Amino acid sequence: MVEQLPQSPFTRLAQLLGDTKLGQSPIQMALGEPQHPQPDFVVRVLSEHAEGFGRYPPIQGPEVLRQAIARWLDRRYGLSGAATAGAHILPLSGTREGLFLAPQILGKRSGQTERPSILIPNPFYQCYSAAAFAAGYEPVYVNATRETGFLPEIDALPEALLVRTAAIYLCSPSNPEGAAADEAYWRRLFALADSHDFVVLADECYAEIYDHVPPVGALEARYRQTGSLERALSFHSLSKRSSLPGLRSGFVAGDPGLIGKFRAYRNVVGPALPLPIAHASAAVWDDEAHVQANRLLYSQKFELAQSILGNRFRFYRPAGGFFLWLDVGDGVAATERLWREAGVRVLPGAYLAQDTVTGNPGASYIRVALVNDFATTQEALRRLAQTLS
Numbered sequence: 001m002v003e004q005l006p007q008s009p010f011t012r013l014a015q016l017l018g019d020t021k022l023g024q025s026p027i028q029m030a031l032g033e034p035q036h037p038q039p040d041f042v043v044r045v046l047s048e049h050a051e052g053f054g055r056y057p058p059i060q061g062p063e064v065l066r067q068a069i070a071r072w073l074d075r076r077y078g079l080s081g082a083a084t085a086g087a088h089i090l091p092l093s094g095t096r097e098g099l100f101l102a103p104q105i106l107g108k109r110s111g112q113t114e115r116p117s118i119l120i121p122n123p124f125y126q127c128y129s130a131a132a133f134a135a136g137y138e139p140v141y142v143n144a145t146r147e148t149g150f151l152p153e154i155d156a157l158p159e160a161l162l163v164r165t166a167a168i169y170l171c172s173p174s175n176p177e178g179a180a181a182d183e184a185y186w187r188r189l190f191a192l193a194d195s196h197d198f199v200v201l202a203d204e205c206y207a208e209i210y211d212h213v214p215p216v217g218a219l220e221a222r223y224r225q226t227g228s229l230e231r232a233l234s235f236h237s238l239s240k241r242s243s244l245p246g247l248r249s250g251f252v253a254g255d256p257g258l259i260g261k262f263r264a265y266r267n268v269v270g271p272a273l274p275l276p277i278a279h280a281s282a283a284v285w286d287d288e289a290h291v292q293a294n295r296l297l298y299s300q301k302f303e304l305a306q307s308i309l310g311n312r313f314r315f316y317r318p319a320g321g322f323f324l325w326l327d328v329g330d331g332v333a334a335t336e337r338l339w340r341e342a343g344v345r346v347l348p349g350a351y352l353a354q355d356t357v358t359g360n361p362g363a364s365y366i367r368v369a370l371v372n373d374f375a376t377t378q379e380a381l382r383r384l385a386q387t388l389s
């Protein structure tokens with residue numbers, strides 16, 4: 001299985017750039033690791049609950065955390081209590097482990113001659129394909145290009161593929177392009193899921209980093225469509241919302257039948273969230289002030305990018321997330337040049353996408369993470385514009 005996996009984009013980047021001597025001080029914009037201030041109460045709450053490190057944590061997390069998450073889901077998505085702490089929410093040690101384990105709880109399709117599949121947007125977060133392989137599914141990549149609004153084209157999928165589909169990953173706002181599914185898109189996707197009996201795995205870890213309008217969530221769209229959360233699993237994280245990637249705290253919420261299976265499975269194999277981290281996470285989900293401040297910092301950097309880049313590299317302000325997705329012609333060549341001449345480390349778009357018969361949809365792009373402080377971002381974008389223009 002390991003041989004089948006795509007290599008980590010960061011390993012490929014390290015191989016590409018090697019130990020090139022730089023003309024300028026390095027600025028890291030390849031990794032999506034937020035450098036904004038953390039909420040100032042986290043360490044206090046952690047230490048107040050430090051005795052919890054002496055206990056095995058419950059797999060479903062403490063009630064106080066699931067209640068805080070349920071409140072947040074209601075505030076953010078107007079679910080009116082449809083996602084309950086008891087049946088619809090499962091804390092995770094960061095969303096990545098949940099995204100990886102999710103295909104393993106799906107029922108395989110019986111009586112089929114062809115291998116069941118999982119649909120994956122292309123470009124994509126690399127964990128999805130590892131997850132599909134590990135659970136015995138064929139990953140099938142569905143291109144998301146400028147022409148399709150940077151979301152996978154779901155209206156033209158062949159019937160023969162849909163009947164063997166067990167799930168689709170949909171990242172919204174998407175990494176790397178920052179595209180957000182609107183209500184109509186979610187509805188079409190869930191309608192397909194209903195007619196072909198598959199599950200929607202909605203990766204929404206960038207849901208709180210948006211430009212002006214909060215992106216519609218999978219759960220709220222599903223709830224408004226059917227009054228239930230059937231066939232929906234939505235993944236959320238404190239890594240981006242609250243600039244706490246090292247806390248390793250997230251959750252999955254949705255279809256109570258699937259959440260029940262997930263809980264049972266993780267009870268045997270999953271990493272439970274340590275109790276002090278669960279308590280700190282509850283306080284973080286309950287607080288909005290730091291999220292608003294965080295969002296403002298990203299908006300200011302998108303303003304800055306717009307003023308420096310204008311319409312070069314087909315710049316656009318994404319609906320959400322914190323990446324620039326710039327069309328530079330040859331993403332690998334631009335990445336090398338930026339590092340060598342400007343000390344700016346970005347990621348070639350091709351490394352985030354799969355080659356297909358029509359080419360690699362990320363090939364002409366670079367992904368630029370706006371995770372540094374304003375001044376560093378300004379310096380980096382000036383260098384970028386100068387070097388690539």
Ligand SMILES: Cc1ncc(COP(=O)(O)O)c(C=O)c1O
Binds near residue numbers: 032094171175236250
């Ligand atoms: C699209 C996407 N999904 C999931 C994750 C994982 O986030 P977490 O820190 O919650 O595991 C990331 C992290 O970069 C991501 O970009």
